Amino acid sequence: MSNENNGIVEDRPALIVRFFLTYRFYILGAASLLIFALVASGVYRLTAEVRYDEVLAALSDTSWSAIALAILFTGLSFFALVLYDVNAIDYVGRRTPFPSVAVTAFIAYAVGNTVGFGPLSGGAIRFRAYSRLGLSPGEIARVIAFVTLSFGLGLLSVSALATLAVAPRVAGILGIDAGWLRAIVLAVLAVLAAVFFIGRAGKGIDIRGFSLRLPDSRTTSRQFLVSALDIAAAASVLYVLLPETHVGWPTFLAVYAVAIGFGVLSHVPAGLGVFEAVIMAGLSNVISIDQLLGSLVLYRLIYYVLPLLLSTILLLVTEMRQLTLRPRVAEAAQLAGKLAPALIATLSLVLGTMLIFSSVVPTPDSDLDVLATYLPLPIVEGAHFLSSLLGLLLVVAARGLGQRLDGAWWVALGGAAVAFAFAFLKAIAVFEAALLALFIVALLVNARAFDRHSSLLRQTLGPSWLAAIGVILVTAFVILLFVYRDTEYGHDLWWQFEFSEEAPRGLRALLGLAIAASALALSSLLRPAHFRTEGPTKEELERAVAITMEQDLADANLVRMGDKRLLFSPSGRSFIMYGIHGRSWIALADPIGAEEEFPELVWQFVSAARAGGGRPAFYQISPPLLSACADVGLRAFKLGELAVIDLAGFEMKGSRFANLRQSYNRGLRDGLTFSVVPPGAVDAVLADLRAISDGWLAEHETKEKTFSLGAFEDAYVAAQPVAVVRLEDKIVAFATLMVTNTRHEATVDLMRFAPEAPKGTMDFLFASILEYLKAEGYRQFNLGMAPLSGMARREAAPVWDRVGGTLFEHGERFYNFKGLRAFKSKFHPRWEPRYLAVSNGTGAALALMDVTFLIGGGVKGVIAK
Known part of the structure; x- marks a missing residue:
């Protein structure tokens, strides 16, 4: 077909x-x-014989001493989690203040444990924080990789050892043969031991040209102890909450580790449902389900919600002026303030979920009696129904809060304030009201952090957020079915309005949620995709050129090619030039224009790319832009280094530039002369320049490149000055100059010479250009980027750096980048790092491939060079 x-x-x-x-x-x-x-359906079936009242009774039977122990073990587990980051930073060879690391790690784990996708959510928080502590993007990537792998290997090691110790017991719980279970565990331990042995002296593993350095024995041993402490303490949180049972702690530890592993692999927020299903499947034959459910509810509150609340309180406390008296504590306080949007967004998600769940569970009879005495039924019914919708509103607002939208801040503040009032009108829910009050205070104290002027209603929810909302609603539906398991459902339930009729109230709330969520999903799915313009209009190009000429970045003149799409800021004072290939939306270099608009322009570009189903990336950006990229959840991967010459200190005298001076003097002896043709006079020599260009392309068997390089097009070449070298009045070499009116920076784009040009002509040309620009008052000269320059090549370098380095090594064959580092080094430049910012390592590899195609003119252009 x-x-x-x-x-x-x-x-x-x-x-x-x-x-x-x-x-x-x-x-x-x-x-x-x-x-x-x-x-969720499986969990519902597992609890077929359990009733809601029995779960409440199990909760009430939990002693305060058990709760206190659970809180103690939670603190111990989070202390171990902080040590993950401490060890990771020590592994990359950096020293940072412990308070700042502790604050960052605590908030990262509190957020990551709650929303799921720990390496992504917690990783984004680490990048924001550690970049402000002086760690490079490569070092932060290694920290994130160390933390992620340490947890995974630690979980595997601890669960394997625990399972081996109590294999018959675990085999009986899981319903498999004890011999097979021991064999599997021993195989896992053998692999881990082999890895430990290979890396005992910090050696690496070579896989098809890639070298991965393993931690040495000391680092591995230390990290294993930290992992064991973390997992053991986390398991103990739930274990002390369980009723008296003959299940030993080692057996429980093995079951707990398996449940955590499945929860992490599911990528469901906090492993909700998956973790519970594994625990119940493993322990339901030894512990009654009602008591197990009660313990699991308390475990969720203590281990997940409590740290999030403590993080929020920590955020509020750090705003107090008294803490600024101590420098290190003040630094940690400032760091916590920078992480406020992510933390408040997570709290909004949790509170919204809480409001939704509370709408499908019954109100205590004592509270209903009080409400019936003082309030009419319509007010109670209305408050209950609207509270559920406000919960959905807070869930939606969480996405905007994470993006620092001022519109989301107003929506969250208004929604939380109304929900706070409704908490008393629907159920006298004091605990719920207290949490909402904490959220409102956090919003007010950190109002300045939400400085992006954008409407929440214009934001499109992506598939991950729609799926998360779906998970919340499915959970609410299962809770409703569980709570009212004995209710006989019929059409008449929808119209029953009584203080004592809780099931109809929950059904109406869930129906309202389903309708609102469906409308929200349809609005997001049916919203027109972002329109991909094929190129700038003449007016847009003229406006971009005008902006370019009034700022310092000389490379911005590449916009004159007209081959890149343009995205302007709302004020029209700044823009991003970008290209699209495949799913990659690749912004070239930093935004151009007013620096104060750059962070918002980055958000604008990323939002447009994601709305169009694309993968946003920033190519060849400078270090100052990394913070803005981190705020939108992008990670940085080093591409190479930019060579910059300080023209004020440039002199060809002395030994430093002896070779360059010799080349310049030799050119003069050979009869070479230098001049700069102004833009208005380039047309007169355009034919000669084209002849040289065509000959140079033929000689090197290559084609014109685009995107990050200019091509020989008449209008483009004639728009800026051209430096030429003549031999006996005949042009034998030229370079197009890119300059702006500020005279801060100048650079060259096209550099080509004729076959008859004497040896050393290009050195003569560059030396002459530098002398000319210095005389004209330019402050620095941009020699361009040297791919792979300055990339970490030690065994401890991130894998992503090596992947990028390999791709660029391969790409140099297409772009004639070979020898660029050596050529640029002759001018003794200052080297400045340049980065690629994308969402993850896979996106980095794909973005680099798409950059290759953009520069080479597509697949055919790359193949044909």
């Missing part, structure tokens, strides 16, 4: 693949939601 469209024939498998690639995020989101629904 095939489908013919405009002469293109595609078979059915190709159509299926294209459909999946186009809608894969929505397909994966729907699949995750389906899997969660199946797990």
Whole structure:
């Protein structure tokens, strides 16, 4: 079977693949939601004999001493989690103040444990914080990798050892043969021991040209102890909350480790449902389900919600002026303030979920009696119904709060204030009101952190957020079915309005949530995709050129090529130039224009890319932009270094530039002369320049490049000055100059010479250009970027750096980058790092490939050089 469209024939498998690639995020989101629904259904069946009142009784039977022990073990576990980061920073060879690391790690784990996707959510927090503590992007990437791998290997090691110690007991719980279980565990331990042995002296593993350095024995041993402390303490939180049982702690530790592993792999926020399903499946035959459920509820509150609340309180306390008296504590306080949006967004998500869940559980009879005495039924019914919708509003606002939208701040503040009032009107929910009050105070204290002027209603919810909302609603539905398991459902329930009728009230709230969530999902799914313009209009190009000429970045003149799309700031004073290939939306260099608009412009670009189903990336950006990129959840990968010459201190006298001076003097002896043709006079020599360019391309068997390089196009070449070298009045070499009116920086783009040009002509040309620019009052000269320059090549270098380095080594063959570092080094420049900012390592590799195609003119252009 095939489908013919405009002469293109595609078979059915190709159509299926294209459909999946186009809608894969929505397909994966729907699949995750389906899997969660199946797990939730399994949990509901496991609790068939359990009643809501029995769970409440189990909760009330938990002693305060057990709760105190659970809080103690939670603190011990989070102390171990902080040590993960301490060890990671020590592993990369840096020293940072412990208070700042502790604050960062505590908030990162509090947020990561709650929202899931720990390496992504917690990683973004670490990047924001540690970059402000002086760690480079490569070092932060290594810290994140160290923390992630340490947890995974530690979890595997601890669970394997615990399982081996109590294999018969665990085998009986899991229903498998004890011999097979021991064999599997021993195989896992053998692999871990081999890894430990290989890395005992800090040696590496070579895999197809990639070298991965393993931690030495001291680091591995120390980290294993930290992992063991973390997992053991976390397991003890739940263990002390369980009723008296003959299940030993080692057996429980093995079951707990397996449950945590499945919860992490599911990527469901906090492993909700998945963790509970594994625990109940493993322990339901030895502990009554009602008591187990009660313990699990308390465990969630103590280990997940309590640290999040403490993080919020810590955020509020650090705003107190008294803490600024101590420098190190003040630094930690400032760091906590920088992380406020992520923390408050997570709290908004948790509180919204709490309001939704509370709408489907019954109100205590004593509270209903008080409400019936003082309030009419319509007020109670209305407060209950609207509170559930306010919960959904806070969940939606959480996304905007994470993006620092002022509109989301207002929505969250208003929604939380109304929900605070309704907490007393619907159920006298003091605890719920207290949490909302804490949230409101956090919003007010950190109002300045939400400085992006954007409407929450204009934001489109992506598939991950829609799936998260789906998970919350499915959970609420299962809770409602569980709580009112003995209720006989019928159509008349919808119209029953009595203080004592709780099931109808919960059903109406859930129906309202389903309708509102469905409308929200349809609005996001049916909203028109971002329109991909094919190129700037003449007016847009003229406006971009005008902005370029009034700022310092000489490379911004590449906008004159007209081959890149343009995204202007709302004021029109700044813009980003970018290209699209495949799913990659690649911004070239830093934004251009007013610096104060750059952070918002970064958000604007990322939002546009994601709305269009694209993968946002920033290519060849400078260190000052990394903070803005971190705020939108992008990670930095080093590309190389930019060579910059300080023209004020440039002199060809002395030994430093002896070789350059010799080349310049030799050129003069050979009869070479230098001049600069102003833009208005370039047309007169354009034919000669084109002849040299065509000959140079033919000689090097290459084609014109685009995107980050200029091409020989008449209008582009004639728009800026051209430096030429003549031999006997004939032009034998030229370089197009890129300058701006500020005279802060100058650079060259096209550099080409004729075959008859004497040896050393390009050195003569560069030396002459530098002397000319210095005389004209320019402050620095941009020699361009040297790929791979300054990249970490030690065994401890991040894997991502090596992947990027390999791709660029491969790319140099296409772009004639070989020898650039050596050539630029002759001018003794100052080297400045340049980065690629994307969401993750896989995105970095894909973005680099797409950059290759953009520069080479597509796949055919790359193949044809």
